[in-house]
Amino acid sequence: MTDTKTIDGTAREIRDAGPARRAIPRRTWVVGALAAPLAMGALGLSLAQGTSFQPTPVEPVAIQALAPSGATAIRGTVAEIFGNKFVVQDPTGRALVETGREGEDGKLVAKGEAVTVQGRFETGFLHARVLTHGDGRKVVLGPAGGPPMGSLDWAKDRIGLGPKPDLPALTAAVQAAGYSDVRVTGRGPRHLEVAAKDRDGQEHQLHVGFDGQVRERPVPARPPV
Numbered sequence: 001m002t003d004t005k006t007i008d009g010t011a012r013e014i015r016d017a018g019p020a021r022r023a024i025p026r027r028t029w030v031v032g033a034l035a036a037p038l039a040m041g042a043l044g045l046s047l048a049q050g051t052s053f054q055p056t057p058v059e060p061v062a063i064q065a066l067a068p069s070g071a072t073a074i075r076g077t078v079a080e081i082f083g084n085k086f087v088v089q090d091p092t093g094r095a096l097v098e099t100g101r102e103g104e105d106g107k108l109v110a111k112g113e114a115v116t117v118q119g120r121f122e123t124g125f126l127h128a129r130v131l132t133h134g135d136g137r138k139v140v141l142g143p144a145g146g147p148p149m150g151s152l153d154w155a156k157d158r159i160g161l162g163p164k165p166d167l168p169a170l171t172a173a174v175q176a177a178g179y180s181d182v183r184v185t186g187r188g189p190r191h192l193e194v195a196a197k198d199r200d201g202q203e204h205q206l207h208v209g210f211d212g213q214v215r216e217r218p219v220p221a222r223p224p225v
Contacts, residue, residue: 056183064092070195070205071183073118078109097126102141173212
């Protein structure tokens with residue numbers, strides 16, 4: 001028995017030519033390149049985490065001297081842990097630190113550990129943005145910054161095609177608008193979040209577009225007493 005097929009009485013070898021090839025439009029290549037990080041799952045996530053936004057470092061102040069600010073820091077020892085919150089103590093007092101989702105298991109820090117915490121201080125809480133452990137390990141808390149993960153703008157950022165903020169130029173724009181002590185606290189798709197002080201030394205939180213437009217962000221409402 002043979003597998004050779006006979007058609008019209010003549011034996012012929014049949015070759016598999018494979019699927020017909022067709023030209024791929026140039027636009028398809030571009031879209032594919034942008035979409036590739038979105039399809040990479042865990043690798044895409046690791047890329048996003050590896051390019052986390054780094055806020056402007058600020059020098060720690062004594063806990064007793066904490067005042068409402070978009071970017072301040074303290075240094076001390078972890079005295080108590082309550083879920084995603086913990087108490088930092090220094091020689092001048094205690095401060096309650098809130099860590100968000102990353103600290104919900106209560107294992108972000110250890111009791112008795114020396115830490116430095118940077119973030120936004122308001123309504124009696126220090127909302128942590130950067131946590132530095134005693135051994136120097138640094139953890140950025142909250143969203144990574146930049147475009148929302150999974151969006152086309154996010155994909156462009158991952159492959160270097162997204163808009164890039166000119167930090168010196170944007171800092172100069174904030175200063176030209178009458179502010180000083182400029183500290184970048186976060187980043188959106190096309191803007192920076194900035195803490196700065198006006199000519200009277202009052203703290204403000206600003207929205208600074210990559211085009212240099214500066215506007216004050218509304219002050220968060222205080223919770224009812």
